[in-house]
Amino acid sequence: MASYRLIVNGEPRSIEAWDPAQPLLYALRNALGLHGVKFGCGLGQCGACTVLIDGAPARSCTTTIAQAAGKSVTTLEGLGSPERPHPVQAAFIAEQAAQCGYCTNGIVMTAVGLLARTPHPTAEQVKTALAGNLCRCGSHDRVVRAVLRAAAGAGS
Numbered sequence: 001m002a003s004y005r006l007i008v009n010g011e012p013r014s015i016e017a018w019d020p021a022q023p024l025l026y027a028l029r030n031a032l033g034l035h036g037v038k039f040g041c042g043l044g045q046c047g048a049c050t051v052l053i054d055g056a057p058a059r060s061c062t063t064t065i066a067q068a069a070g071k072s073v074t075t076l077e078g079l080g081s082p083e084r085p086h087p088v089q090a091a092f093i094a095e096q097a098a099q100c101g102y103c104t105n106g107i108v109m110t111a112v113g114l115l116a117r118t119p120h121p122t123a124e125q126v127k128t129a130l131a132g133n134l135c136r137c138g139s140h141d142r143v144v145r146a147v148l149r150a151a152a153g154a155g156s
Helices: 024-031 087-094 104-117 123-129 140-151
Strands: 002-008 011-017 050-053 056-059 072-074
Touching: 011 024, 050 104, 056 104, 087 104, 087 140, 104 123, 104 140, 123 140
Parallel strands: 002 072
Antiparallel strands: 002 011, 050 056, 050 072
């Protein structure tokens, strides 16, 4: 069994795994108990498993533990807390941008990555950035409003 060292939500962590091809998703959920990240399709197509790796959105179901070794991984739990939500989380709450919530992890993490690269995106830039995140609930307009609200600094 090999040990993989990475920074998860700002903390150095060591994760044991038999297989270097083990998806990062499984290590985060099973070894570290971080359940904000969701298993959706397992193919990197739906976005539910999105995390930030060195600040950029990445699909944790198709990123291996070996690929993540030595990098900084941020999950939904690393963004904010109920008492002090991240501005994107606060904006999602204010806009009531989640329905069932299953896709919300991936959308929030993708939005955080977008705003790090493009602090003041247009609605079209938000839609383009989130195009790879599948949501069947139909809250797309509220999601776009929430990301624009966070960009404007009006999270809550």
